[in-house]
Amino acid sequence: MKLLLTSGGVTTPGIRAALVELLGRPVEESTALCIPTAMYGHPSVGAGEKVWEFVSGRSPNPMVELGWRSVGLLELTAVPTIDRERWEPALRAADALLVSGGDALYLAHWLRESGVADLLPELTDTVWMGLSAGSMVLTPRIGDDFVGWQPPAGEGDHTLGLVDFCICPHLAPDGEPGNSLAEAQAWAATIDHPAYAIDDRSAVVVADGDTRVVSDGQWVRFDPGSPVSS
Numbered sequence: 001m002k003l004l005l006t007s008g009g010v011t012t013p014g015i016r017a018a019l020v021e022l023l024g025r026p027v028e029e030s031t032a033l034c035i036p037t038a039m040y041g042h043p044s045v046g047a048g049e050k051v052w053e054f055v056s057g058r059s060p061n062p063m064v065e066l067g068w069r070s071v072g073l074l075e076l077t078a079v080p081t082i083d084r085e086r087w088e089p090a091l092r093a094a095d096a097l098l099v100s101g102g103d104a105l106y107l108a109h110w111l112r113e114s115g116v117a118d119l120l121p122e123l124t125d126t127v128w129m130g131l132s133a134g135s136m137v138l139t140p141r142i143g144d145d146f147v148g149w150q151p152p153a154g155e156g157d158h159t160l161g162l163v164d165f166c167i168c169p170h171l172a173p174d175g176e177p178g179n180s181l182a183e184a185q186a187w188a189a190t191i192d193h194p195a196y197a198i199d200d201r202s203a204v205v206v207a208d209g210d211t212r213v214v215s216d217g218q219w220v221r222f223d224p225g226s227p228v229s230s
Contacts, residue, residue, distance in 0.1 A: 001120055001162075002127045002207045005135035007169035008200025009061035012216040015203045016066070022127045022207055023095055032068045033094035037076040038133045041106025041149040054100050061131050063098045071098075076107075079114035091119065094126060101132030101169075104142045106149040108159045111137065117160055132169040135204070138162040143187050163206060168197040171218055181220065188222035195222045 002022040010016050016027075023030050036054055039045040050059070055073060057065030064071055072090055074097075079087055091097075099107070111117040120128075128138065136142050140161040147157050168187050172178025179187070184197035196204055201217030213219050 001123050002125075003138065003163070004127060004129045004203055004205055005138065005163075005167060006129065006131055006200075006203040007135070007167075007171070007198045009059075009063045009131050010066055010129075011062060012201050012214075014214045014216055015201075018203060018205050018214045019066075019096075019127065019129065022205070025095075027066050027068055029069055030095040031070045031072070031093065032064070032096040032098050033072045033074050033090060034064055034098045034100075035074050035076060035134070036100045036102075037110050038102030038104065038107035038137070039100050040077070041103030042101075042133070043148065045102050061101070063100075063129060063131060068096075074116075076110035076114045076116060079110075079116065084115070088119070091116065092123065096127040096129055099128065099130045099134030099137070101134055103149045104133040104136040104146060104159055105151060105157070107133055107137045109151045111160065120160075120162065135169065136167050139166045140164065140193055141166055141191055143168075143191050145183075145187050145190075163211075164194065165204075165211070166191050166193045166195040167204065168195065169200075171197045171199040171202075171220070184220065185222070191222075192224055194224070196220070197222070 004019055036051050039051045053059040137159045139159055142157050168184045170178035174180050188195045198219040199217040202215035202219040205212050205214055
């Protein structure tokens with residue numbers, strides 16, 4: 001897969017340009033599949049208005065409303081109850097997967113339970129566009145600070161591990177909503193993996209074996225045992 005891992009969605013021209021580059025065509029000529037599942041597992045989101053806002057393209061995190069040729073909806077909690085041929089073709093046909101924020105462990109659980117996680121390595125031309133938890137779910141761990149919902153199999157903070165780095169989203173100046181640099185540094189010290197802390201105007205792009213950051217805001221990289229870089 002090609003990955004556009006954001007903290008706040010497509011919030012800058014640079015992030016949109018990265019999306020178009022990954023797609024290989026304009027957004028207006030591309031199809032997308034919206035996956036809101038993570039929202040249901042987060043106590044401050046849950047079912048209701050915020051899920052509708054994301055799906056309808058009315059949330060403060062631009063993803064669905066970018067002008068796609070078409071947008072479909074895939075709810076992972078429903079997938080185990082329906083025949084595979086009812087949902088897999090739509091997944092394979094989408095140019096991009098728009099994966100909402102919410103609870104990363106809840107999302108990881110349902111990606112596995114639905115069978116979608118097993119298919120992701122086969123979707124080599126598909127762009128995964130994650131928002132917050134929708135980005136974190138592809139990393140090896142989220143860290144105890146981000147653990148909320150726990151899967152029935154037990155405790156832990158491990159997610160899918162499709163990339164070899166971790167992500168702390170919503171980096172923000174001291175006193176503003178989000179995670180301060182000091183909090184991000186303390187989080188990274190517990191991870192034992194390379195990690196990025198990114199604000200809502202930044203994204204990590206992964207394609208063709210290359211990883212880079214696109215940002216009009218603030219971001220830092222943490223490597224175990226090395227100084228912070230940005």
